[in-house]
Amino acid sequence: MTKLDPKIPKGQLDQKWTNYKAHQNLVNPSNKRRLDIIVVGTGLAGAAAAASFGELGFNVKVFGIHDSPRRAHSIAAQGGINAAKNYPNDGDSVFRLFYDTIKGGDYRAREANVFRLAEVSNSIIDQCVAQGVPFARDYGGLLDNRSFGGAQVSRTFYARGQTGQQLLLGAYSALSKEIGKKTVKMYTRRDLMDVVIVDGLARGIIVRNLITGEIERHSAHAVVLATGGYGNVFFLSTNAMSSNGSAIWKAYKKGAFFGNPCFTQIxxxxxxxxxxxxxxxxxxxxxxxxxxxxxxxxxxxxxxxxxxxxxxxxxxxxxxxxxxxxxxxxxxxxxxxxxxxxxxxxxxxxxxxxxxxxxxxxxxxxxxxxxxxxxxxxxxxxxxxxxxxxxxxxxxxxxxxxxxxxxVHYTMGGIWVDYELQTTIPGLFAAGEANFSDHGANRLGASALMQGLSDGYFVLPYTIQNYLANQIQIPTIKTDLAEFVQAEKETKDLIQKLLTINGKNTVDSYHRKLGLIMWDNVGMGRNKEGLTKAIELIQELKIDFWKNVKVTGTNDQVNPELEKALRVADFIELGELMARDALSRQESCGGHFREEYQTPEGEALRDDKDFTFVSAWEYKGDNVEPEMHKEPLVFEFIEVKQRNYK
Amino acid sequence: MDLTLKIWRQASAKAKGHFVNYQVQNISAEASFLEMLDILNESLVAKGEEPVAFDHDCREGICGACSLYINGRPHGPDRGITTCQMHMRNFKHGETIIIEPWRAKPFPVIKDLMVDRSSFDEIIQAGGFVSVRTGGIPDANSIPIPRRNAELAMDAASCIGCGACVAACKNASAMLFVSAKVSQFALLPQGRIEAQERVQRMVAKMDELGFGNCTNTYACEAECPKEISASNIARMNREFLSAKLLAHKEF
Incomplete structure (x- = not known):
């Protein structure tokens, strides 16, 4: 399966990222000006990436659903951000952070990615302090740390109970600096409606202006999705009201594989x-x-x-x-x-x-x-x-x-990406919670902020150049290409369809029903019977939705009901894929607990022989069963053990 | 509880707005204020009427999106919280609640209760940052920072950019918002380097966008959901004055 090459660099674990950077392709400054990058999402990953691309000299366009980039849901993270600084002198190291993260994820994450995450974690703290992030300090003026679940060392940096806010405001200030310099153009209140693929490469996006309803085409040489997780499938979750899975779902439907959709953190x-x-x-x-x-x-x-x-x-x-x-x-x-x-x-x-x-x-x-x-x-x-x-x-x-x-709090699953954070569609990248990422089957506390900023500040600015180095001959992509016209038409048709159903049930009533199906059957305890039933119930719900949903208002104005309807339509389909993935993974690991597979004491029972892989799902058409591909996980540098917190 | 809601409806920025009365029944005291509006909206949708548009997102008081002017006060009657954190137990059965958008010239109404606060972003873009690039940064502990300064910087940095300070001010002044950002950086060694330029640029942008002057009523501090202190305004004034006197360059 050539399509699923994780592109892990050769060499010892602690040399892989260094080797990658030493041999990757770069783009020279005069060419950077001629290359366009689209970033969707302004949370930690999106804002950090966009600001960093702008500093490097690329032409950057950033899109967000809020009225300001500062409102992205990263803002709500409370506890802290991990790093392997070992300031408290309690035995921490890059290897230990890597090891805790792999173990915490129940051995379902890629070794090389997780090691890189631990390796760049220290630079993140340096970066944020330089931006003026007011982390907690001790009386001597140095940075303070606290402990967090799943670790025996204190490695968590924090800013009261508002660490996510302060880190996001740091990234937002870096982004604002670039917007002020006009290296980055910000488009607020835009919803991603589709990803445009030209000759097999990601070349742009279709967005809906949430104020005017206008459908816009935007082109670029590369597209980064940093649109967060899909926990709102469950209706009730700790996610913000507008957090949604539509961007990654559209990417999936355009050919990007979806990794480990069933891995949800409760x-x-x-x-x-x-x-x-x-x-x-x-x-x-x-x-x-x-x-x-x-x-x-x-x-x-x-x-x-x-x-x-x-x-x-x-x-x-x-x-x-x-x-x-x-x-x-x-x-x-x-x-x-x-x-x-x-x-x-x-x-x-x-x-x-x-x-x-x-x-x-x-x-x-x-x-x-x-x-x-x-x-x-x-x-x-x-x-x-x-x-x-x-x-x-x-x-x-x-x-x-x-x-x-x-x-429901976080989704470890997301768009499948290789070591370069590139999806199975060349030129389409996914960062932060939107990708299936580094957390395996369970994320440790204070690691989401670390991953978002790692992807945005320290990984994508390198790996995207390795791709763009081959694009320097390509002039600005025209938005009148047939693919853009087609994608725009499909979007308009979809909106028209939703507005004309004029059924009797509100959008929220469908979302609530979906949430209950998911919580009861695809939540903390899962089993074959429940998952099979969930798939049937969701398919029935989907038919009902498209027959009986009521969406008020028109497309040419602010219309929150329409926005919700578009998102719920995608959540319904995403929920089905989650149930399918959970059904096919006949083992318990991390947040995925199959009741049939547990130890006599009721602990999760992994099946390393048959399930040490990432499931990567390929879209095969509407109402057609998707195909699962497997990326085997190879553990070369650590021993895979039963997780034991006793 | 049963309530009468008197809500500002305005189809678009250019349309003329007016109040519309709505009745809601059986609202639980445990529901949040925005959940009460959800219930109203779901009933409007069921009747085929257009729901009331309002900004909201995290619903835990940190994103700064929600912005309602309730019974004449930004974020309603309770102190130190945003609208989304307010629960219906703050109201009584049979009460009439008046709900309006922020009213300030630099925050034009978009629809119903939604306003455009992009002017805040423009002020930040003018100077609300430390000009460091990604990478090549010395170790985070290389510059110790007195704990007191770090704490004061954090107090200022906890601003959520909701705009309640502007809505509360009779002059629609943005001084509390701007001074919170100026103070955060002025208190930290990382931000000191550009402090003189920053304060001049941000104040100039604030004036250009049509925000009013401060006349020391402290309504902003009283209504701030994060209880940001007006002493930041004093700090900004000192910074501004010394920058005007001493800076090498004026903005």
């Missing part, structure tokens, strides 16, 4: 669902697990009393509490990786020990830490999070334990 510490009208879920930073202890009642009758409100958590005796993470995983305790913590919460709630009015919640208790450290210390560490919790739930977490439950 984050353990979110505020539980409270009502049917709920529009999104709120994450409470994982850093809370540093000082909070997670528990449920030991006895079923106590759990029932708590749910009915006749017993208060604080009145339950110590010996009647089950600190199930500390019990099951004494070595890591409350700091086990996210997938393990989420599954353990689900297991207790399914067994009837859940708390809250719905029974779908567990306690995160700070009583012991407040006793040990004092309320002031806890307040200085988590004050803003406690305040956020109180605003939402209307309960004081200093007095009553917080209630939390897992929620």
């Amino acid at each position: 984050h353990p510490t979110c505020i539980p669902v409270h009502g049917e009208y709920q529009s999104k879920l709120t994450l409470m930073s994982e850093s809370l697990r540093n000082d909070g202890r997670i528990w449920v009642p030991k006895k079923l009758e106590d759990a029932e009393k708590i749910r009915k409100g006749t017993l208060k958590a604080g009145n339950l005796k110590e010996e009647d509490r089950d600190y199930y993470l500390e019990r099951r995983y004494p070595a890591f305790g409350n700091l086990v990786p996210r997938d393990v913590a989420s599954r353990a919460a689900k297991e207790r709630c399914d067994a009837g020990f859940g708390v809250g009015t719905t029974g779908l919640a567990v306690y995160l208790d700070f009583t012991d830490s407040i006793k040990r450290l004092g309320k002031n210390v806890i307040e200085s560490r988590y004050g803003n999070l406690f305040q956020m919790y109180e605003k939402i739930v209307d309960e004081n977490p200093y007095e009553n334990p917080m209630m939390i439950y897992p929620a």
Whole structure:
């Protein structure tokens, strides 16, 4: 399968990236001016890449769905960013960060990519500090670190509970600097409608202007998709309302393979669902697990009393509490990786020990830490999070334990890319959460920010030149080519179709239904029966959608209903592919837990013999079964082991 | 609870706007303000009417997209939060709620409750950055920064660019927004190098875009969802004055 060449450079692990850079093709400054690059998305990966391309001298056009590039959803990341600086002198190194990431991902990521990520992690911190990112510091004026789930060292840099905000504002300032210099042109409030392929190469995009409804054609010598993840397939997730999978889905339909679509991260510490009208879920930073202890009642009758409100958590005796993470995983305790913590919460709630009015919640208790450290210390560490919790739930977490439950948070799956972050379509690149990336089957906390900035600042500016070096003879691509005309027509037809169905159900009602199907069958626990059923239900939902959806308004104006309809149409199809991938992966690994494949203690049971590969799905046409290709994962430098946090 | 909503409707930037009354029933006190608007919109769509357009995205108070003027206050009655973080428990059964867009000349209405805040981006593009390129940077710990300065810089940097300060100000001044960015960089050694140029460029752009002057009412600080201190404005004034007196170049 020549199409699935990961292009891993030769040599020892720690020499691969150095060798690549030493031998890759470059573009000289006078040619850079003549080459156009399109970047879609202005989050960490997109903004960092666009700013860096602009600095290098390329002509860059950037597209975003928001009114300002600063609003991309990277802004909402709370906890921090990992790097192998080893400032605390606690035994960290590039190799250890690499190893923890591979292990945390349950051995389903590519060694060479993950090593490169760990290798450039330190440069990211240097870069951000130089941009004026106000990271937390100690009294001597040096940078402070905190610990995070899945690691035994403190390697996480942070800016209060707003690290994503500060890193994005850093990238946004770099992008703004280039926009001011006119090396980068920013197009706000644009939705990607299609990727245009000419003679097998990515040559441009079709976008919809969200203010005027105008359909625009834009051409370039290379296109980068940095459009984030697709967690909103589940309707309720910690993603922002407009986060969507449409850009990568269009790329998939144009021939880019989709890698590991079923790998979804369910984050353990979110505020539980409270009502049917709920529009999104709120994450409470994982850093809370540093000082909070997670528990449920030991006895079923106590759990029932708590749910009915006749017993208060604080009145339950110590010996009647089950600190199930500390019990099951004494070595890591409350700091086990996210997938393990989420599954353990689900297991207790399914067994009837859940708390809250719905029974779908567990306690995160700070009583012991407040006793040990004092309320002031806890307040200085988590004050803003406690305040956020109180605003939402209307309960004081200093007095009553917080209630939390897992929620969809991140998608490890995404567009398949090779070592150069190039998709199976030449000239089309994918970066950040949009690609299937470096996290394998589970992402460790504080690694998403690292990957987004690594791809944007330190990988793409090199690898895209290796491609563009062969494009220097190609003049500006004309947008009146037949392929552009055709793609624009298809987009207009699609919009027209949605606006004329005029059925009886709202777009949100379909999105909610899809979310329920996904959460029940393609969520934390998956099995053959449920996945098979999910595929059928989604196919029925798709038919129903195209018959009975109601989209109000017209195309020539601001129309949020139309925007949602276009996204939900894609989410429905994406959901089906996720279920298919989950069904075909007959093993449990990381966030993918197949109930048929578990150890007697209920831990995920991998099948390394048959499933040490990346599944890469190829689109074969509407309502036709897609084809799965396999990229075997070869572990040359580490030993593949059973993940053990006990 | 049942509520009467008096909402500003305006088809486009050029169209004439007006208030329209809507009734919503059985709203839970646990719902957020934007979820209440979702419920209204879903009922409008079901009736075939056009939903109310408003900006929103993260719904956890950090992206800065949401921007409603509720009962005469940016981001509504509660302090220190954005509209999306406000819950209906702040309102009473039977109440009438007036919902308007930001009203400021540099933020023209796009549709209904959506406004164009690209002028903020233009101010940042004029100088709200440190002119470093990607790569070739010395180690992050090579310049220690006093913790106090780092904390003050972080206080200023927590601005979400929502525009509530402008909406709250009778002069539509952007001083709090601009001074937060100027302060963040002025407090850090990395930003000091260009401090004199930066403050002049950003203030010039702010004036050019039609934002008003500061007359020290501190309405901006009172309504800021991130509680950014007006002392940043004082710092910016000092920076600006010293730049005008001492800088090698004027902008």
